[in-house]
Amino acid sequence: MSVPEATLRRVFWRCLFLQAAWNRRGMQNLGFAYAIDPALRRLYSDPALRSAALRRHLGAFSCHPYTASAIVGGAIHHEERVAAGQEPVAGPLAYKQVLQGPLAAVGDGFFWAGLRPFFGALAALGTLALGWPALVASLLVYNVLHLWLRWTLFRAGYRSGDEVLTRLAALSLPAWAARLRDAGSVLCGVIAGIGALSAAGRIGIGAGALLLVSAAAGVVALGYRARLLPTTYAALSLGTAVGALAQVVRGGR
Amino acid sequence: MIALARIDERLVHGQVLVGWVPHLEARRVVVADDEAAASPLARAAMTLALPPGTEADVSPVGDVDWGALAASPQRILVVLRSVAAAERALAGGLTPARTPVLNLGNLHHSAERRPITPSVFLSGPEVEGLRRLAAAGFRVEARAVPLDDAVDLAEIERRWGEG
Amino acid sequence: MDYLVVAVVAGLAAVERRGFLQAMLSRPVALAPILGLALGDLRGGLLLGPPLELLWLGAMNMGAALPPNEALGTAAIAGGAILAGRLLGTGVTPAVAVLAVAMAGALAALGRTTDRAIEEWNVRLAARAEALIARGSPNAAVRENLVGLLPPFLVSALLAPAVAALAAWVIPAILRDLPSASVPLGWGWTALVGLAAAAGARAFRSARGIGLFAGAAAVTVAVGWIVGGAR
Numbered sequence: 001m002s003v004p005e006a007t008l009r010r011v012f013w014r015c016l017f018l019q020a021a022w023n024r025r026g027m028q029n030l031g032f033a034y035a036i037d038p039a040l041r042r043l044y045s046d047p048a049l050r051s052a053a054l055r056r057h058l059g060a061f062s063c064h065p066y067t068a069s070a071i072v073g074g075a076i077h078h079e080e081r082v083a084a085g086q087e088p089v090a091g092p093l094a095y096k097q098v099l100q101g102p103l104a105a106v107g108d109g110f111f112w113a114g115l116r117p118f119f120g121a122l123a124a125l126g127t128l129a130l131g132w133p134a135l136v137a138s139l140l141v142y143n144v145l146h147l148w149l150r151w152t153l154f155r156a157g158y159r160s161g162d163e164v165l166t167r168l169a170a171l172s173l174p175a176w177a178a179r180l181r182d183a184g185s186v187l188c189g190v191i192a193g194i195g196a197l198s199a200a201g202r203i204g205i206g207a208g209a210l211l212l213v214s215a216a217a218g219v220v221a222l223g224y225r226a227r228l229l230p231t232t233y234a235a236l237s238l239g240t241a242v243g244a245l246a247q248v249v250r251g252g253r
Numbered sequence: 254m255i256a257l258a259r260i261d262e263r264l265v266h267g268q269v270l271v272g273w274v275p276h277l278e279a280r281r282v283v284v285a286d287d288e289a290a291a292s293p294l295a296r297a298a299m300t301l302a303l304p305p306g307t308e309a310d311v312s313p314v315g316d317v318d319w320g321a322l323a324a325s326p327q328r329i330l331v332v333l334r335s336v337a338a339a340e341r342a343l344a345g346g347l348t349p350a351r352t353p354v355l356n357l358g359n360l361h362h363s364a365e366r367r368p369i370t371p372s373v374f375l376s377g378p379e380v381e382g383l384r385r386l387a388a389a390g391f392r393v394e395a396r397a398v399p400l401d402d403a404v405d406l407a408e409i410e411r412r413w414g415e416g
Numbered sequence: 417m418d419y420l421v422v423a424v425v426a427g428l429a430a431v432e433r434r435g436f437l438q439a440m441l442s443r444p445v446a447l448a449p450i451l452g453l454a455l456g457d458l459r460g461g462l463l464l465g466p467p468l469e470l471l472w473l474g475a476m477n478m479g480a481a482l483p484p485n486e487a488l489g490t491a492a493i494a495g496g497a498i499l500a501g502r503l504l505g506t507g508v509t510p511a512v513a514v515l516a517v518a519m520a521g522a523l524a525a526l527g528r529t530t531d532r533a534i535e536e537w538n539v540r541l542a543a544r545a546e547a548l549i550a551r552g553s554p555n556a557a558v559r560e561n562l563v564g565l566l567p568p569f570l571v572s573a574l575l576a577p578a579v580a581a582l583a584a585w586v587i588p589a590i591l592r593d594l595p596s597a598s599v600p601l602g603w604g605w606t607a608l609v610g611l612a613a614a615a616g617a618r619a620f621r622s623a624r625g626i627g628l629f630a631g632a633a634a635v636t637v638a639v640g641w642i643v644g645g646a647r
Contacts, residue, residue: 020435021564023538024371025362027480030542034561037554051549054557058546060361062479064267065438098295101266104479105302108267112476116440117619120473123445124466124616132449132462139446143439165297174304178622185617185625186632188470192613193636197644199606207603208637211610215633218614219626225400228484228615229525232471232608236518239607243600267478275621359480371532372480398481 002080003039010038011076012154015069027062032072032096039076043083053079056093063100064107069150070164071099073157095162106173111146114177114184121187128194206246210239255322255351258331260339261358264289265299265309265332268358272398274307279330282309285317285342286334314338319346335360336375336382349390357383357395357409367416369409372397380413418499419577421454426491426576427569433487434477434531435565442487444468448494457498460508464494464516470612472524474619485527491576492520496583503588510605511598512587517608519583523575530575534567 003011018031033054040057044050063071078092119142126134156167192215200208214235221231256277261269264284274282282303289295290313300309314333319342322329331352333339339347339355359372366374373395375383387393387406394403404412429442429450440446445465452461472486497516501508541560548557591598617629 016437017435017561017565021538021541021561022434022535023542023564024368024480024535025539026542027361030538030545030558030561030564033545034558037558047552047554051552051554054549054554055546058542058549062263095294098289098292099298101263102298102301104263104266105270108271108476108478109302109304112267112478113271113621116443116476117473117616119440120443120445120469121616123440124469127445127449127462127466132458135445135449135462135465139440146439162294165294165301169297169301174302178305181620181622182624182628184620185622185628188473188613188616188620189629189632189634190636191466191470191616192610192629192633193640195606195609195613196633196637197640199609201644203599203602203606207606210603211606212633212637214607214610215614216630218611219617219629222615222618223626228471228474229522231615232521232611233518235607235611236514236604240514240600240604242607243603246603247596247599263479268481271476271478271621272481371482371535398478401481 001043001083003042003076007038007042008076008154008158011035011072012069012151014038015072015150015154018065018068018072026058026060028068029058029061032061032068032075033057035072036075036079040079043079052089053082056089059093059096061096061100063104064111066111066146066150067103067107067153068100070153070157070168071096071103073154073159074099074161074164075157077158077161099165103168106168110173110177114180115142115146118180118184118187121184121191125187125191125194128191204246207243210242214239254325254328255319255331255347256328257354257356258333258339258342258347258352259356259358260333260336260360262334262361263359264334265302266359268398269330269332270302270304270307272400273330274304276399277330278328280307280327281325281329282307282332283317283322283329284309284311284332285314286311286332286338287313287315288334290316314341315345317342317345317347319348319351323351336379336386339386340382343386343389343391349392353390353392355383355386355391355393357393358397367413369412369416370395370397370404373404373409375409375413377413380410383409418455419495419581422451422491422495422499422577422580423573425451425454426488426495427573429487429491430485430568430572431565433485433568435568444472444486444490447487447490451491451494452498455495455498455502457501457507460498460501461494463508463510464490464497464513467609467612468493468517470616471608473616475524482528482531484524485531485572486524488527488530488572488576489521489524491572492523492579492583493517495576495580496520496587499580499584500587503584504591509598509602511591511601514601514604514608515587515590516583519586520579523579526575527572530571531568534571537567538564 014035081087123138433442448465449461475483
């Protein structure tokens with residue numbers, strides 16, 4: 001038997017809670033069991049079988065919260081086969097085991113290190129240059145895109161099981177991530193430039209120069225693995241000191 | 254050259270590709286694991302997330318030519334699944350002279366294991382194995398991502414004793 | 417009442433950040449304006465959001481590796497700055513913003529520690545789920561997952577308003593006693609914006625990224641200069 005469409009939608013909704021009980025031992029294990037449970041309930045009408053299935057999905061699991069939806073979908077695909085006696089009970093687990101690392105890498109690499117920071121920088125630039133409508137628009141586009149991908153991956157996992165890899169490979173997400181990272185770096189540069197122009201206009205040319213010097217020093221310091229928080233305090237206090245100095249020099253004239 | 258050897262049950266995942274590969278400027282990831290090498294699904298999955306310009310190969314621990322990797326002009330990241338696999342690799346030629354640091358990434362909780370760091374749990378025989386690897390000359394450290402603080406073997410042993 | 421608003425927004429942000437959804441609503445660029453809207457100072461939130469976003473652009477959670485809790489830091493900074501700005505009658509000025517970052521920014525680091533503690537605490541939820549399955553209550557077992565949303569909510573709902581209150585108390589005192597500090601602190605804000613852009617560029621970890629960053633900054637300044645000069 002196969003899982004009805006309404007149940008699949010319910011599982012997808014529950015995938016959004018995958019990390020609710022992230023814990024040190026099982027990581028997303030409870031979240032995974034919570035997400036897949038509606039499907040298991042459909043597949044195993046015998047309570048003992050359902051409990052056994054739930055228990056095996058409580059094994060340690062960790063993936064990226066977006067790409068994990070492909071694994072939840074694929075695990076249902078395999079559980080359908082287990083319920084039909086076409087596959088041993090270890091099948092869904094082996095699937096989860098093999099895919100969790102690589103799909104975490106795809107998700108971390110594309111979403112966390114590419115798409116989300118790109119949209120973060122875009123939203124920041126939009127806010128600075130155009131105000132809140134640009135912020136709302138950036139967030140809207142990000143979420144339409146990300147939820148569509150989450151849903152598509154879930155469906156692809158469910159329909160095609162192991163073949164989801166082929167579908168995922170066709171999206172060439174790592175190549176897109178590289179482009180987004182380049183584009184994001186440009187956005188940050190534009191923000192620094194706009195910030196410098198605006199500081200020069202509001203306070204004076206010295207303040208604009210200070211912003212650019214701080215950006216350059218920041219790039220170097222962070223490149224040498226300076227910690228963010230101390231670097232932030234250093235920038236704040238040095239910037240304020242330069243400002244005080246500028247005030248004294250101007251006042252003395 | 255071999256830039257780093259890492260022990261990680263999760264093999265290739267985000268911490269490896271997003272954290273270590275850019276940090277080490279590695280161009281190649283060698284997964285030395287019998288189980289993954291035997292599974293077409295695992296082999297296909299390993300290459301899925303590689304950033305452009307990075308290669309990966311998956312082979313059984315016993316089949317890797319460590320001398321050739323060490324002599325290669327590319328910077329290489331080696332991933333092994335377990336402490337036992339690292340000992341087998343050492344016997345096969347993955348010596349401290351070829352890569353001085355042995356990094357522990359993720360070893361999950363199990364009944365025999367005790368917590369060391371948020372991502373590393375170790376059993377008694379595994380700590381023994383790490384002692385032997387350290388005695389052979391490796392600098393053993395537990396560290397999930399480059400920005401984390403490294404936990405050295407002395408501290409690992411202390412935490413294991415407490416846990 | 418204002419602190420209740422800070423508590424609820426910070427708590428919901430903590431939930432959205434990891435436990436449910438991850439739709440960027442707890443990212444600084446969104447959270448600061450949302451909190452601004454809730455406290456009646458959208459403009460202040462919009463001033464704070466972009467630099468904080470860039471500063472923490474690299475804050476990403478990869479498996480067991482935890483970043484600083486940028487949402488908690490942002491909630492405390494934005495809450496403190498907005499309430500301080502209201503007490504001063506000036507709204508969020510760069511000087512207020514700098515002092516708020518200085519006072520509340522470290523909370524992001526503390527948030528990483530509390531996130532760790534929550535992961536440890538959650539182990540009992542998974543254990544309880546196992547026990548409930550064994551007792552024949554699978555529905556209750558999986559619902560334990562949702563209990564995990566509570567600790568992050570509570571921790572952020574307590575810490576963010578507490579630190580915001582401290583900032584809202586200290587910042588107006590400083591700026592009233594030392595009004596001449598406003599101008600230098602404005603320069604401090606400028607330096608922070610510069611560092612934030614740099615941190616953003618670094619977060620992209622692109623091989624060509626730093627060159628692209630510097631080039632884009634130079635072109636932007638040059639174009640601005642020429643256009644501005646022609647006017």
